[in-house]
Amino acid sequence: MTSPATAPILPSKHLLGIDGLSPLHVIALLDLAETYVVQGRALDKKTALLRGRTLINLFFESSTRTQSSFELAGKRLGADVMNMSVKTSSVSKGETLLDTASTLNAMRPDILVVRHQDAGAAELLSRKLDCSVINAGDGAHEHPTQALLDALTIRRHRGSFEGLVVAICGDVLHSRVARSNLRLLSMMGARVRLVAPRTLLPCEADRFGVEIYTDMKQGLAGADIVMMLRLQLERMAGAFVPSTREYFRFYGLDREKLAHAKPGALVMHPGPMNRGVEIASDIADDVQISLISEQVEMGVALRMAILDALARGMS
Amino acid sequence: MITARNGRIAFRNARLLDPATGMDIKGGLLVENGRIADIGPRLFNDAEPRDPEVIDCRGLVLAPGLIDCRVFTGEPGAEHRESLESASAAAAVGGVTSMIVMPNTDPVIDEPSLVDFILRRAQATAKVRVLPCAALTKGMAGETMTEIGLLKEAGAIAFTDGDRSVANARVLRRALAYAATFEALVISHAEDPELVKGASATEGEFATRLGLPAAPALAEAMMVERDIRLVELTGARLHFGQISTRASLDVIAAAKARGLPVTCGVAAHHLTLNELDVGAYYTFRKVSPPLRSEADRAAMAEGVASGVIDVIVSSHEPQGADTKRQPFATAAAGTVGLETLLPAALSLVHDGRATLSHVLKTMTATPARLFGIPGGTLAKGAPADLILLDPDEPIVVDAEKLHSRARNTAFDGRRFFGKVRATFVGGVQVFDAR
Numbered sequence: 001m002t003s004p005a006t007a008p009i010l011p012s013k014h015l016l017g018i019d020g021l022s023p024l025h026v027i028a029l030l031d032l033a034e035t036y037v038v039q040g041r042a043l044d045k046k047t048a049l050l051r052g053r054t055l056i057n058l059f060f061e062s063s064t065r066t067q068s069s070f071e072l073a074g075k076r077l078g079a080d081v082m083n084m085s086v087k088t089s090s091v092s093k094g095e096t097l098l099d100t101a102s103t104l105n106a107m108r109p110d111i112l113v114v115r116h117q118d119a120g121a122a123e124l125l126s127r128k129l130d131c132s133v134i135n136a137g138d139g140a141h142e143h144p145t146q147a148l149l150d151a152l153t154i155r156r157h158r159g160s161f162e163g164l165v166v167a168i169c170g171d172v173l174h175s176r177v178a179r180s181n182l183r184l185l186s187m188m189g190a191r192v193r194l195v196a197p198r199t200l201l202p203c204e205a206d207r208f209g210v211e212i213y214t215d216m217k218q219g220l221a222g223a224d225i226v227m228m229l230r231l232q233l234e235r236m237a238g239a240f241v242p243s244t245r246e247y248f249r250f251y252g253l254d255r256e257k258l259a260h261a262k263p264g265a266l267v268m269h270p271g272p273m274n275r276g277v278e279i280a281s282d283i284a285d286d287v288q289i290s291l292i293s294e295q296v297e298m299g300v301a302l303r304m305a306i307l308d309a310l311a312r313g314m315s
Numbered sequence: 316m317i318t319a320r321n322g323r324i325a326f327r328n329a330r331l332l333d334p335a336t337g338m339d340i341k342g343g344l345l346v347e348n349g350r351i352a353d354i355g356p357r358l359f360n361d362a363e364p365r366d367p368e369v370i371d372c373r374g375l376v377l378a379p380g381l382i383d384c385r386v387f388t389g390e391p392g393a394e395h396r397e398s399l400e401s402a403s404a405a406a407a408v409g410g411v412t413s414m415i416v417m418p419n420t421d422p423v424i425d426e427p428s429l430v431d432f433i434l435r436r437a438q439a440t441a442k443v444r445v446l447p448c449a450a451l452t453k454g455m456a457g458e459t460m461t462e463i464g465l466l467k468e469a470g471a472i473a474f475t476d477g478d479r480s481v482a483n484a485r486v487l488r489r490a491l492a493y494a495a496t497f498e499a500l501v502i503s504h505a506e507d508p509e510l511v512k513g514a515s516a517t518e519g520e521f522a523t524r525l526g527l528p529a530a531p532a533l534a535e536a537m538m539v540e541r542d543i544r545l546v547e548l549t550g551a552r553l554h555f556g557q558i559s560t561r562a563s564l565d566v567i568a569a570a571k572a573r574g575l576p577v578t579c580g581v582a583a584h585h586l587t588l589n590e591l592d593v594g595a596y597y598t599f600r601k602v603s604p605p606l607r608s609e610a611d612r613a614a615m616a617e618g619v620a621s622g623v624i625d626v627i628v629s630s631h632e633p634q635g636a637d638t639k640r641q642p643f644a645t646a647a648a649g650t651v652g653l654e655t656l657l658p659a660a661l662s663l664v665h666d667g668r669a670t671l672s673h674v675l676k677t678m679t680a681t682p683a684r685l686f687g688i689p690g691g692t693l694a695k696g697a698p699a700d701l702i703l704l705d706p707d708e709p710i711v712v713d714a715e716k717l718h719s720r721a722r723n724t725a726f727d728g729r730r731f732f733g734k735v736r737a738t739f740v741g742g743v744q745v746f747d748a749r
Contacts, residue, residue: 198492
């Protein structure tokens, strides 16, 4: 937990995805994050580790919790944090992104946190900018900090990942959270299942080494962790699923379906939730089984650990 | 009509024909409490069953009742043309003990409550079993899929936009993938909607001579090909409600050879009539898809004989004088067919193209398997849905004597062989002409 402040924890100056990390990197990050959980619960939550450094939050998609989580993480480590929300015109996305990149580069930030609706946007920026780039979500590709904070939350409750059965349920097709999580959890030795109607399963998802289920009760049977995904509103009205009531009936997490999981199974959700669509309120609010609030707390600690880890490679 | 005392009926001296197993023997069959309790060549030889109603079949064929996979009624919305009750009366006479009804009604059957409505109305009014299909897309508009899971739970047996093709391949792809999630059967109507728009005949010399707006026959096969590609992509089970051309038949044969879960049906009128039968603009022979060339008609008969075509259907589509007494291009398409399904299909037997058992199988055991419904067999324990049939009796179709409310038959005056003498649904006699 108290590795020397100069040893690199991450393999690169960027964090673009789970791809590229090894289990040792993950364990080191989670260990470091534990120290920030303690710090976050102390009266004085602030250190000067990143004093003088500039962190820019560049969000092309609206976000409440990820953006504020990074903002808080940066501030608690003493960095100067700037938030930029960019409305893009769909016509000139690529151009706008590169223009924005060179403008930002001239401001000489140290860390750029970016969320963009297009897969590969963080990768593109990392090649154009001199600073560290953290991917806070690119299209349906990756959202590595979400997967890492989920792993931190799971490890605090289950100790390790080996043999753990994790069912990721819902709109896998459009989900970067699902893609990062299944990469990370599989790498750490968990058995990952994807549970969704076929319209919401990506093509050849089985190539990730996961098990695929279209029946939720079968998919939840014996699961230790049930990870629900958000169903975007625009995908409910007939394009991918016929209606919210049908979706909830077959793929919404309620007591009846959860009863098929292992006794004591824990429920996670990256937020924001659609109550009555993918999850029943009484489950989301049940502190005995729902880790949803804890995921938010772990998010700040984990992001502090990432900022810390990236800062170590900067000197 | 007989009423079964103590729920027992003993059929004696029957030619027992079970297409499910190929059995074709002389013997007897015992019905108890709506189900087939026993069957065999020496049944009743040693001991009479206790106090049954006895029917002496006098060598007539006793076979499972027919399942007609493609029936349109006017209920709800156009009961003046045909209700579930009036259609079921025709079905009973035609030996059809299960009607699979299409969702093309007003309103369209695209809501679980409407599936429930059909089932309740059928329970209250129909003489034969009614199995509702639900729409594949909302309002059959081809844009957004219906609640396939909830509709299936409500009792929808398959999903189809009836006589409409889903033109948008993206919509169909998603609907098929979603249906596959629930292992639901999708029924496709294969006709490119833009190519056939406004057409009332098949493109060719005959249509040219009559000056009718016509569409090329390939409008069907190209949609069959597209749909099969989407089956390959999605893994859904797809049934083509009715095909009518050799090109479609060849495409489906190739898909089956590749092991794809694809099946198809043919309408009795596409087996027995060709485009020349339209004659002098005879609107009762305007059907959708339109009657085809003689080569295509012959291909349909060949397809049934070879087994590439799985089921024969009536495509019973009631129309009134208001919609049929019109110039050909303006008149509505469709023919009634519940009462003529069996004799028309049996023409394959009398032409020497297929055995009686093989032809009956396309209307009994095979549809039962495709739609996952009990029946279609004489096996012990099966529902006592039965017909007593004289397959060789000559008949002349008389539109005036049909039992459906609509009498727009394409077969008026046509001679066939084969007459149903009695029909039983769940051990209850619903038709008697012995």
